[in-house]
Structure formats: C-alpha cells, structure tokens
Amino acid sequence: MSLAGRLWAENADLAAAALAHPFVTGIADGTLPRERFAGYVAQDAFFLESFARGYALGVAHSADRAGLDAFADLLAGVREELRLHGSYAARWGIDLTGVQPLPATLAYTDFLLATAALGGVALTCAAMTPCMRLYAHLGRSLADRGVPDGDYTDWVTSYADPSFEALAGTLEKLLDAAADAPAVHRAYRRAMELELGFFDAAWSGA
Numbered sequence: 001m002s003l004a005g006r007l008w009a010e011n012a013d014l015a016a017a018a019l020a021h022p023f024v025t026g027i028a029d030g031t032l033p034r035e036r037f038a039g040y041v042a043q044d045a046f047f048l049e050s051f052a053r054g055y056a057l058g059v060a061h062s063a064d065r066a067g068l069d070a071f072a073d074l075l076a077g078v079r080e081e082l083r084l085h086g087s088y089a090a091r092w093g094i095d096l097t098g099v100q101p102l103p104a105t106l107a108y109t110d111f112l113l114a115t116a117a118l119g120g121v122a123l124t125c126a127a128m129t130p131c132m133r134l135y136a137h138l139g140r141s142l143a144d145r146g147v148p149d150g151d152y153t154d155w156v157t158s159y160a161d162p163s164f165e166a167l168a169g170t171l172e173k174l175l176d177a178a179a180d181a182p183a184v185h186r187a188y189r190r191a192m193e194l195e196l197g198f199f200d201a202a203w204s205g206a
Contacts, residue, residue, distance in 0.1 A: 007129070015192070053116070062121060125171060130192045
C-alpha cells in the first residue's frame with residue numbers, strides 16, 4: 001500500500017466520524033439550516049485562501065519541475081473551490097470580505113501555514129492531503145446515496161466530481177514520494193482532527 005493509502009487507512013476513524021457528522025448528514029438530506037451552511041461558506045472561504053498560500057509555499061519549496069507543476073495545478077483547483085463559494089455568496093447574500101475566523105478555523109490555518117512555511121514539502125503534503133482526500137470521500141459517499149436536488153446539490157457534485165478526485169490523487173502522489181517518518185503521520189492525523197473540528201464549529205457556529 002502507498003504511504004498516502006496507509007495514512008488514510010490509519011485515520012479511518014476520523015473519516016467515518018466526518019461522514020456521520022450532523023453537519024455532513026444535514027447536507028446529505030438537505031435539512032441543514034441555511035444559516036449554518038452560510039457560516040460554513042464564509043469560514044471555508046477564509047480557510048481556502050490560506051490553503052492556497054500553503055500550495056504557493058509548496059511551489060516555492062519544490063525541488064524539481066514535477067513538484068512545481070503539481071502544486072501549481074493544485075493551486076488552480078483551490079480557485080475553482082473559491083468560485084463555488086462565491087456562487088453561494090452571490091445567491092445567498094453572504095459577505096466574504098472581512099470574515100472573522102472562528103477559533104477552529106484559525107487553528108487549522110495556523111497549522112497549515114506554519115507547516116508549509118517551516119516543515120518542508122513532505123510535511124506540507126501530509127498536512128494538506130487530508131482536506132483533499134476527505135472532501136473527495138465525502139462527495140463520493142453522499143453522491144452514491146443520492147442527494148436530493150436542493151440548496152446543497154452543487155456542493156456534493158463539486159466534491160464528487162472526477163476532477164476533484166484527480167486533484168486529491170495529485171497531492172497523494174507528492175505525499176507518496178516522502179519518507180515514511182513519524183512526523184508525517186503526526187501531521188496527517190492532526191489535519192484530520194482539525195477537519196473534524198472545523199465541522200464541529202460549522203455545526204455549532206462557534
């Protein structure tokens with residue numbers, strides 16, 4: 001099994017907790033209150049801007065052309081996610097300017113940026129892969145259940161799209177080139193924990 005595959009398998013408990021989270025199940029059945037999703041969109045837009053900066057640091061730290069090109073492609077993928085959030089903001093009147101990040105959002109962005117700035121390419125990939133793999137997993141899982149048409153259909157179809165899966169695979173290939181070190185496992189686990197904390201905050205609004 002690849003390093004990325006092993007890390008995903010090691011964290012299956014957190015992936016299952018995310019899939020069963022009331023925020024995610026509310027998206028799946030369309031019962032999630034709009035105000036909670038609107039708050040999530042604003043927080044996630046703030047998060048994605050930091051995620052993009054993490055990829056940019058990956059570009060800067062890449063030792064070869066293959067890594068540079070891969071991180072550049074991943075950065076372009078974040079722009080597509082931000083467009084999805086922008087479409088929700090336009091439809092629902094969500095102000096994405098001057099978002100005040102919740103503690104859970106800041107904990108995640110601070111972790112990502114510190115890791116990308118100081119940890120090198122291997123730890124950067126370990127810290128950033130869980131977001132991509134988890135969202136691809138959630139998108140596919142919810143799409144397979146048959147999400148009803150409604151407010152959250154675009155969210156599910158975007159993350160279930162093969163193009164998003166391909167981006168997750170691109171990042172996992174970079175991760176597979178890293179040495180299998182304890183720090184890599186710790187960074188991956190921490191990012192998964194922060195993902196679950198992000199859903200907790202989106203559900204509670206705090």
